[in-house]
Amino acid sequence: xxxxxxxxxxxxxxxxxxxxxxxxxxxxxxxxxxxxxxxxxxxxxxxxxxxxxxxxxxxxxxxxxxxxxxxxxxxxxxxxxxxxxxxxxxxxxxxxxxxxxxxxxxxxxxxxxxxxxxxxxxxxxxxxxxxxxxxxxxxxxxxxxxxxxxxxxxxxxxxxxxxxxxxxxxxxxxxxxxxxxxxx
Amino acid sequence: xxxxxxxxxxxxxxxxxxxxxxxxxxxxxxxxxxxxxxxxxxxxxxxxxxxxxxxxxxxxxxxxxxxxxxxxxxxxxxxxxxxxxxxxxxxxxxxxxxxxxxxxxxxxxxxxxxxxxxxxxxxxxxxxxxxxxxx
Numbered sequence: 001x002x003x004x005x006x007x008x009x010x011x012x013x014x015x016x017x018x019x020x021x022x023x024x025x026x027x028x029x030x031x032x033x034x035x036x037x038x039x040x041x042x043x044x045x046x047x048x049x050x051x052x053x054x055x056x057x058x059x060x061x062x063x064x065x066x067x068x069x070x071x072x073x074x075x076x077x078x079x080x081x082x083x084x085x086x087x088x089x090x091x092x093x094x095x096x097x098x099x100x101x102x103x104x105x106x107x108x109x110x111x112x113x114x115x116x117x118x119x120x121x122x123x124x125x126x127x128x129x130x131x132x133x134x135x136x137x138x139x140x141x142x143x144x145x146x147x148x149x150x151x152x153x154x155x156x157x158x159x160x161x162x163x164x165x166x167x168x169x170x171x172x173x174x175x176x177x178x179x180x181x182x183x184x
Numbered sequence: 185x186x187x188x189x190x191x192x193x194x195x196x197x198x199x200x201x202x203x204x205x206x207x208x209x210x211x212x213x214x215x216x217x218x219x220x221x222x223x224x225x226x227x228x229x230x231x232x233x234x235x236x237x238x239x240x241x242x243x244x245x246x247x248x249x250x251x252x253x254x255x256x257x258x259x260x261x262x263x264x265x266x267x268x269x270x271x272x273x274x275x276x277x278x279x280x281x282x283x284x285x286x287x288x289x290x291x292x293x294x295x296x297x298x299x300x301x302x303x304x305x306x307x308x309x310x311x312x313x314x315x316x317x318x319x
Contacts, residue, residue: 055292061215138264
């Protein structure tokens with residue numbers, strides 16, 4: 001297939017799945033900011049309800065910050081400066097009924113299993129329990145080494161309007177691909 | 185004590201602690217790269233101020249105005265820390281009034297305000313709804 005057709009096909013397939021944007025590669029705080037601005041702009045142009053926009057944006061921020069913090073492919077800055085770059089993928093779109101935010105990244109398997117455990121725990125809670133759990137976590141002193149992820153996951157669950165989908169694919173060598181899809 | 189003033193940026197709120205007039209103001213969006221690094225100096229300045237007023241309670245109350253549009257979970261944690269400091273100072277006898285301003289259409293900020301209100305007993309916490317859109 002000629003190159004232009006090949007990429008047009010790729011482009012059309014993405015649009016067909018309702019993708020607003022999709023990013024694969026190294027994720028930094030700068031990319032989080034720029035993609036977040038593009039997302040808000042797009043939703044503003046489409047006159048999306050402001051409360052829905054806020055929910056989508058909030059879930060997007062927590063998911064991307066999770067990638068930055070947890071990716072096993074993080075490049076540690078030699079200088080010790082805060083220039084974290086974590087490899088991952090971020091897709092935001094809209095299906096027939098909901099906005100969705102999907103994030104995936106390679107993690108240490110043990111960390112991925114811990115994330116799954118926390119998400120499974122959230123999955124059986126109703127909205128009031130999630131809200132109460134968020135309140136409880138907010139009042140706890142910060143956990144060592146957690147870098148705030150658990151409250152971030154609760155925030156994602158709280159802003160979602162359908163159960164979160166998540167999964168882990170083992171890559172061997174103590175690594176796994178972790179993926180989370182939230183719906184608004 | 186000097187005034188602490190941090191101007192609003194694209195990812196961090198305006199913070200103003202005016203010790204002479206007993207006012208603290210935080211406004212805008214908050215999802216800084218490193219919430220601990222951003223809020224660290226704010227907490228230090230606030231602690232210094234609160235220690236001073238605990239020592240010598242001022243004639244007028246401390247008025248805290250929060251006007252947040254969005255904050256991420258790390259910033260929520262920082263706000264909670266700040267509220268816990270205010271509440272404990274109020275318990276020591278300092279008069280503190282906290283005003284949580286939010287737009288009438290903003291469900292998230294209204295809900296957060298209701299949530300936070302439960303953490304105050306000694307300090308007064310008021311939900312202040314406004315009809316005007318702050319963008």
